[in-house]
Amino acid sequence: MLLVLDRQSVQPGGAVNAHGEGCTPGSDVTLSAAGEQIGTGTANDAGVFDIPLASGALGVGSHRVEALCGPVLLAALDVVLVTQLGSATATLTMLVFFLIIGLVIYRRRLLPLVSTHV
Template identity: 50%
Template sequence: MPGVPSQVPPPGALPPSSAAALQLSAPAVVPGDPVSGQGYGCPPESPVALSVGGTPAGTTVADSNGAFVSTFHMQTLTEGRYQVTADCGPVLLAAPLDVVLVSSINPATSTLTVIVFFLLIGVFIYVRRLLNPPARQVEGK
């Protein structure tokens, strides 16, 4: 539109905060699984320090566009929700990460457990009847 000045940021200025983001490869992982973080909105060529729940997780360098990718492992994390942060100077990016403990039950194992349970109950009742036979009544004399 004529007469409307354009909103071009000066050279070297950071993009608006809505243009900065940190995305994780998965929203939930099991302890020790690798997690990949991809971010953008950092100053070009700036160092990026990653941390999980305040514990350092790695470092990388943003590219000429201010984007970065890094993979990290956190062997010592227990189950819970953690904040993953990427600090690249004046920009602090964050994303939540859930560490979960996955368990599964094998249907064959649970069926076997039920069968063994009832088998043991039957053996208990049978043995109890053998050791304590019911009293017999003697017919009248």
């Protein structure tokens, strides 16, 4: 008895396929996680199935995926939120960095000299 997901982590709504072995031959297969049904299908005559999951129903976090097909098969799935910097943000960050470096290097020219003579 085996339940394998083609990936262990996915972004919300990302594509995941479940492969299972050891089901009752010809049985209906219901896949669920976090109390939500995320896939259905039928096991073949050898008790094997391949079913895509609807991961969009799951929130960010770790989930236990269950396949009910006679026996109960289990697998883990992490739904992760990935962020990335856009090119505009990266450009602005570099511009600010070089502006600060320039101010540090030329601060003596920008600030008036303070006289220490009395």
